Amino acid sequence: MIFKKKRPAKQKPAGKKPLVSRKEFLGIAGATGAAALVTQLITTGPLSPEAIKGIGERTHGAEDGKSKHKWSMAIDLSSCIGCQYCVWTCQATNDVPDDDMRWNIGFPEKTETGSDFFMTRPCLHCEEAPCVKVCPVGATWIRADGIVAMDYNRCIGCRYCEVACPYDVRRFNWKPSTAKNNYQPTWGSPEIERRARGVVEKCTFCNQRIDRGIEFGLTPGIDREATPACVNICPVNARVFGDLNDPESPISIFLAENDTFRLREDFGTEPKVHYVRPEKENA
Amino acid sequence: MLKLDISIPKEGRQRVWWIWIGVLGLLLAVGLFGAIRVLVKGLQVTGLSDQVPWGLWITQDLSSIATGAGAFTFSAIVYLFRIKKYRPIARAAVFVGFLGYSSAMLSLAMDIGRPDRFWHPLVFWNVHSVLWEITWCVILYSTVLILEFLPILFENSYFDRWPKLRVYGGMIHKAAPIFAGIGLGLSLLHQSSLGATYGVLSGRAIWYKPSLPVMFILSAVAGGISMTLLLTVLVSKLTGRQIITEELRSDISRLAGFALLAYLYLKLWDWAATSYYSHSPGATQALALLQTTTPYTRTFWWIEIVIGGILPALILFTDRFRKNDRYLLFALAAIVVGVTVNRWNVTLSGLVAPPHWSPGVLGRIISAPYLPTWNEIIVSLGIIAYALLTFSFGVRYLPIFPRKDEPSH
Ligand code: SF4
Ligand code: SF4
Numbered sequence: 001m002i003f004k005k006k007r008p009a010k011q012k013p014a015g016k017k018p019l020v021s022r023k024e025f026l027g028i029a030g031a032t033g034a035a036a037l038v039t040q041l042i043t044t045g046p047l048s049p050e051a052i053k054g055i056g057e058r059t060h061g062a063e064d065g066k067s068k069h070k071w072s073m074a075i076d077l078s079s080c081i082g083c084q085y086c087v088w089t090c091q092a093t094n095d096v097p098d099d100d101m102r103w104n105i106g107f108p109e110k111t112e113t114g115s116d117f118f119m120t121r122p123c124l125h126c127e128e129a130p131c132v133k134v135c136p137v138g139a140t141w142i143r144a145d146g147i148v149a150m151d152y153n154r155c156i157g158c159r160y161c162e163v164a165c166p167y168d169v170r171r172f173n174w175k176p177s178t179a180k181n182n183y184q185p186t187w188g189s190p191e192i193e194r195r196a197r198g199v200v201e202k203c204t205f206c207n208q209r210i211d212r213g214i215e216f217g218l219t220p221g222i223d224r225e226a227t228p229a230c231v232n233i234c235p236v237n238a239r240v241f242g243d244l245n246d247p248e249s250p251i252s253i254f255l256a257e258n259d260t261f262r263l264r265e266d267f268g269t270e271p272k273v274h275y276v277r278p279e280k281e282n283a
Numbered sequence: 284m285l286k287l288d289i290s291i292p293k294e295g296r297q298r299v300w301w302i303w304i305g306v307l308g309l310l311l312a313v314g315l316f317g318a319i320r321v322l323v324k325g326l327q328v329t330g331l332s333d334q335v336p337w338g339l340w341i342t343q344d345l346s347s348i349a350t351g352a353g354a355f356t357f358s359a360i361v362y363l364f365r366i367k368k369y370r371p372i373a374r375a376a377v378f379v380g381f382l383g384y385s386s387a388m389l390s391l392a393m394d395i396g397r398p399d400r401f402w403h404p405l406v407f408w409n410v411h412s413v414l415w416e417i418t419w420c421v422i423l424y425s426t427v428l429i430l431e432f433l434p435i436l437f438e439n440s441y442f443d444r445w446p447k448l449r450v451y452g453g454m455i456h457k458a459a460p461i462f463a464g465i466g467l468g469l470s471l472l473h474q475s476s477l478g479a480t481y482g483v484l485s486g487r488a489i490w491y492k493p494s495l496p497v498m499f500i501l502s503a504v505a506g507g508i509s510m511t512l513l514l515t516v517l518v519s520k521l522t523g524r525q526i527i528t529e530e531l532r533s534d535i536s537r538l539a540g541f542a543l544l545a546y547l548y549l550k551l552w553d554w555a556a557t558s559y560y561s562h563s564p565g566a567t568q569a570l571a572l573l574q575t576t577t578p579y580t581r582t583f584w585w586i587e588i589v590i591g592g593i594l595p596a597l598i599l600f601t602d603r604f605r606k607n608d609r610y611l612l613f614a615l616a617a618i619v620v621g622v623t624v625n626r627w628n629v630t631l632s633g634l635v636a637p638p639h640w641s642p643g644v645l646g647r648i649i650s651a652p653y654l655p656t657w658n659e660i661i662v663s664l665g666i667i668a669y670a671l672l673t674f675s676f677g678v679r680y681l682p683i684f685p686r687k688d689e690p691s692h
Contacts, residue, residue, distance in 0.1 A: 264639075
């Protein structure tokens with residue numbers, strides 16, 4: 001970049017003033033080039049006021065100014081029956097053919113007292129997300145509405161976010177994703193493009209549904225078209241979704257009525273996915 | 284005083300040189316093939332996984348930068364603190380530093396999933412990311428290293444045709460203290476930040492501690508000094524000419540020893556404070572897992588502490604041993620190996636012992652094993668070959684080392 005900027009400046013004075021000494025000429029060329037570069041940097045380049053503002057917005061979570069919503073999910077482990085429908089519908093909807101790449105994983109678990117339960121885990125959309133803090137290019141950021149989003153066109157595939165996420169959420173595209181998706185059409189149809197080789201992907205709370213739904217005046221968490229696929233499909237309503245800022249939303253009501261916890265709060269990540277214990281007290 | 288005689292006799296030199304260059308050239312070619320295969324097939328040809336996303340190449344990246352730290356150390360000593368006696372080794376340090384940083388960039392280019400977007404950190408900023416800060420520092424510092432190196436390059440007779448270049452070289456040389464200052468600042472920042480890469484991750488108990496950045500920079504200073512001196516002594520022994528005086532050699536070894544001691548002292552307290560005098564469930568669990576499923580507990584104690592720490596410290600601080608060629612070479616190499624193994628252990632230990640986050644007892648702790656594949660290994664060897672090859676040509680054709688007693692080449 002530096003050299004590109006300098007070259008044209010170098011030739012112009014050389015043509016007009018052939019008598020200038022080499023040293024002077026290089027000095028002029030250098031100064032012109034440097035001045036051009038600095039001007040460029042602070043007017044339209046990465047150091048420009050807009051660019052700097054943009055960085056702050058993206059990394060501080062106010063991408064589109066302010067949002068009056070704060071999306072959140074609850075998973076009731078005591079009513080989950082372990083059918084795995086949420087896992088499969090996620091794979092169909094977000095077009096994840098490879099089982100090793102699941103965004104929403106599920107696996108059999110045991111409580112301390114020995115009873116079986118089924119554990120599922122989407123991305124927890126942490127309010128203090130370590131993955132967002134570490135990304136060197138801001139390819140993952142927290143939106144004003146609380147969703148931790150990914151920009152697949154910006155990600156350089158360094159995988160620092162995978163290292164930073166303590167919940168094993170993120171998946172890297174080690175190879176091109178070309179396999180047929182066997183979960184379609186039974187469990188849903190693809191709503192987003194497949195990701196390219198070399199970038200990291202993860203659960204998005206189906207933000208394509210939320211964003212479109214709001215455009216059409218729907219309420220995510222209540223209207224099915226605007227609600228994450230996994231929440232819709234659950235046959236026992238073990239997953240609840242909605243807006244934390246709205247006291248009447250399904251999630252606010254659910255959190256008020258149930259005793260919930262979040263995964264490893266000691267990490268200081270402030271997850272926005274809440275869980276109900278597999279065995280209710282005195283149950 | 285035991286002298287090691289490995290100098291190659293004058294008649295055989297040409298042959299040995301070509302064999303050496305041939306072997307390295309071959310390695311480089313094989314590495315190039317490996318690199319192309321990675322670019323074509325993607326990172327699926329590595330042994331990495333979503334549980335262990337960083338491995339051999341990140342280790343190589345961290346170690347190359349650490350062992351390249353001699354450059355800023357000696358530049359600062361010579362040009363900022365004005366301790367002139369170290370001057371004869373400053374050029375070699377800058378050269379070794381440059382090779383370390385360029386190797387690191389090569390291994391990083393291999394490691395990222397989208398090498399075509401390598402420039403993104405320059406344009407898209409996330410000032411909260413240590414990795415972003417490291418990228419900037421490494422790029423800026425590499426520029427400083429290149430500038431510091433140019434005057435040496437211009438001294439080659441090839442550049443006779445552009446006498447002006449030497450003038451500019453001289454100007455750069457006059458600005459050496461400025462570069463040394465900038466270099467010192469940048470190095471302090473990114474060498475420590477490389478430790479912070481791991482140290483800031485609250486989810487991984489073994490990593491999450493403020494001592495990591497400091498341990499990284501101290502070990503880099505020890506490793507960087509050792510690497511520079513090791514190569515200098517080797518070249519001197521192989522060519523049979525004295526490059527630096529016995530006295531200077533002894534002083535530099537002691538310097539490496541002091542850096543090593545500082546590092547060991549911090550390591551001792553780091554261990555004592557986190558594993559001996561206190562108890563944290565996360566770290567204890569992870570360490571237990573490491574002990575039962577990996578060799579890293581053993582490589583920590585034996586290679587990092589005993590072979591790469593205590594032994595070399597003993598050698599470097601005992602007059603008799605330090606002045607013995609064999610012992611000295613062993614000690615310096617052991618420090619470099621110790622620092623490299625440390626980078627591997629730090630990276631892998633945090634990854635193969637992931638945190639337990641499930642509310643159940645089975646957890647989903649997949650302690651994924653990691654072994655580099657042949658493809659990763661040949662690429663790494665190729666990068667090492669690149670560094671050694673460039674070093675060899677540099678030593679042969681550039682005035683990297685002062686040549687007092689060998690007037691003509
Ligand atoms: S769960 Fe992991 S990927 Fe999701 S926001 Fe938190 S740290 Fe990021
Ligand atoms: S892999 Fe992509 S999203 Fe993750 S930290 Fe690197 S650039 Fe950011």
